[in-house]
């Protein structure tokens with residue numbers, strides 16, 4: 001198998017497309033998948049609390065089980081894996097672990113660590129809608145970084161919102177603590193993605209004031 005690697009950011013962002021046809025014979029080695037996920041997790045997050053969790057589904061039977069839950073989308077069966085990007089609705093509970101790690105690494109003083117730990121605990125008072133908004137925003141950032149990292153290694157992806165979230169939770173025993181932000185199919189393209197258009201910049205950008 002030869003995968004074309006691309007490390008030029010400008011080419012990467014221009015060439016990434018949602019790919020819906022994959023070579024089903026391709027397996028992504030576990031170490032490479034771990035590298036992709038590790039790079040994805042370098043994404044920024046609110047207070048660096050990293051609310052994302054990944055469920056990597058790469059077993060054939062499980063992809064078959066997922067297929068009807070994901071609206072029978074072809075890529076679920078053909079892709080090497082489908083990654084469920086989950087948001088941990090109790091993400092702030094890892095504040096102590098994260099800031100202690102930063103302190104041990106010499107990245108913050110003990111005083112700052114303690115203040116960050118105290119402020120991370122505040123998130124728990126937010127209502128569920130606000131909590132969900134935070135995990136969705138951070139989950140979007142990690143997902144985009146995952147897709148670009150995959151592309152840099154010669155793999156393609158498609159993000160998917162077309163699935164039954166409730167059924168997914170039930171069938172894949174996802175604890176209530178986690179929300180499913182999106183599914184991302186990943187593998188080696190069998191057919192390229194369709195070209196797509198973008199709104200012109202002047203329709204999506206305001207300078208200094210919204211007119």
Ligand SMILES: Cc1cc2nc3c(=O)[nH]c(=O)nc-3n(C[C@H](O)[C@H](O)[C@H](O)COP(=O)(O)O)c2cc1C
Pocket residue numbers: 016017018019020073158159160161162163182193194195196
């Ligand atoms: C949150 C989200 C959900 C999406 N859901 C699906 C989906 O369920 N099935 C699918 O084929 N494409 C899905 N897409 C892909 C979009 O259709 C695609 O990104 C868009 O048409 C632009 O094309 P491009 O990704 O090739 O640039 C989704 C994209 C996003 C960001």
